[in-house]
Amino acid sequence: MSQFFSPREVATALGVSESSLKRWVDKGLIPAQKTGGGHRRLPLDSVLRYVRRERMVLAKPEAIGLPPGTGESSAIDHAAGIEFLTALREGDEDKSRRILLDAFLGGEPVSTICDRMVAPAFHRMGELWRCNEIEVYQERRACEVCLRVIHELRRATGSGSANAPLALGATLDGDPYTLAVSMGEVVLRDLGWRAVSLGNMLPFETLHRAIETDRPRLMWLSVTSIRDDDRFIASFNTLFDTASSWGCALVVGGQAFTTELRQRLRYTTHCDTFGHLAAFAETLHPSERRGAH
Ligand code: B12
Known part of the structure; x- marks a missing residue:
């Protein structure tokens, strides 16, 4: 996705004239860069954001390196x-x-x-x-x-403006699951947050430091696997104390959060889905409904 394309390639992909495309670029509708020789170069992610926002149909996705047929059917069924x-x-x-x-x-x-x-x-x-x-x-x-x-x-989804709130996410010590924590990052970025996944298997101590140093407004934790319940609960509740003393919401989800476990934990909110995360994040920082939704 760090690929760049010429206005001609993007125009072919979108099925529009090269001159229209250059006009959109010059109006700032599709952020682009200029080469030393003054040629416009469009990053794929800018193009995708534009297509999504404008609900355009890709005429020839192959022209910008996407699989043929991309954009033809958007149904989630x-x-x-x-x-x-x-x-x-x-x-x-x-x-x-x-x-x-x-x-x-x-x-x-x-x-x-x-x-x-x-x-x-x-x-x-x-x-x-x-x-x-x-x-x-x-x-x-x-x-x-x-x-x-x-x-x-x-x-x-873009990286969020400089004044957007910061969110940090992770899985905890001994938890090798990577998908949900990465999804949390994209979900929040989609809503305009500066969301950064710290990856998986982070020791609790380093998350205290991350909160104190980077002052996130929200920390999302995905928990699928816990080695030792009692140690986990003690460390987790201490992390919540740090988070709340710095005004950071601790948002948790994942398959390991059984009802019994949750009764022994302190956190700001528990989510079953990323839809819940999005709804909660919106209460802290209403998005401009970026993208086309
Ligand atoms: C992929 C996978 C692995 C991979 C993970 C690789 C990776 N890079 O992530 C690896 C190889 C590590 C692995 C290992 C093991 N796995 Co495994 N694994 C899975 C599998 C197939 C998918 C996990 C996943 O990513 N799911 C997708 C995510 C998105 O789903 P989710 O976590 O449920 O998330 C939803 C909600 O919970 C919520 N959510 C989750 N986190 C968060 C966080 C926030 C903030 C919010 C808002 C919401 C949220 O949002 C999602 C809804 O959209 C699951 C099956 C399953 N049911 O998920 C088994 C599964 C979890 N694994 C299982 C097992 C048994 C193991 C092993 C013990 C296997 C073995 N014998 O070695 C080891 C244990 C490793 C360990 N230390 O814990 C069992 C667990 C059974 C149990 N309850 O104990 C499962 C359920 C498979 C099964 N049917 O038996 N596994």
């Missing part, structure tokens, strides 16, 4: 879910990328894409794994493919 699961299972990155980009370009909020496309596909993969119907290598490859596409969406 049962059929698209099956197609996505099959693509992930087969390691078909082009198809996985096209399906998620379609939904994105069609104006679906990223939270909906994560909750209704990505999470169900991986839940199903977990069932297939339990029934020995999928190989471990297929599951791991699916994670890799999906992470790459999520990162692509991440770039297309």
